[in-house]
Amino acid sequence: MLRNLYTWTMALAARKGAAWWLAIIAFVESSLFLVPADVLFVPMVLARPRRAYLYATIATIASVLGGILGWMIGHYAFEAIARPVLTFYGKLDTFEGLAQSVDWKTILVLLVTSGLAHLPPIKVVTILSGVANFSLPLFILSAIVARGSRFFALAWLLKTYGEDMRHFIEKRLKLISALAAGMLIAVYAAYMLLR
Numbered sequence: 107m108l109r110n111l112y113t114w115t116m117a118l119a120a121r122k123g124a125a126w127w128l129a130i131i132a133f134v135e136s137s138l139f140l141v142p143a144d145v146l147f148v149p150m151v152l153a154r155p156r157r158a159y160l161y162a163t164i165a166t167i168a169s170v171l172g173g174i175l176g177w178m179i180g181h182y183a184f185e186a187i188a189r190p191v192l193t194f195y196g197k198l199d200t201f202e203g204l205a206q207s208v209d210w211k212t213i214l215v216l217l218v219t220s221g222l223a224h225l226p227p228i229k230v231v232t233i234l235s236g237v238a239n240f241s242l243p244l245f246i247l248s249a250i251v252a253r254g255s256r257f258f259a260l261a262w263l264l265k266t267y268g269e270d271m272r273h274f275i276e277k278r279l280k281l282i283s284a285l286a287a288g289m290l291i292a293v294y295a296a297y298m299l300l301r
Contacts, residue, residue, distance in 0.1 A: 125161065
């Protein structure tokens, strides 16, 4: 199944409309959706390495715009929109725990860590930023830096080591998926213990 999903994603990444799908996924990931844009971004860069930085730009802009939507949802429509979304994804408890102990420095750190490593999920932090009335200009700046750094670093790595990386991924897909999941769980557990 994992192999079929990988093959399907690589085929989708090579299509003409893939950039639009990347923009849509990056946008909704930052405010509503659970699937990270990397799921499409990585295969797109592997399929068309010459467009790596274009894709990084698209993903960054869409992600920041989606983050602004998340901020607005948290600031203006928490009860009507954010609470049901967070409840649906099982993130309401995480959100409420963060909201009780948050100040502007904490939000800034969370914006950077979620922008770079998805921990905690970016949509939780964008909504939290709006609820806490975090400065919108500082929010936008930190989102550009964090998300841009992530996408452009990935673009450079994939463009530089693309074919070798592609062969490596294809040969060890299950192992890589298991290791990535394990690393995310470990980083999140460490974050929760140190918090």
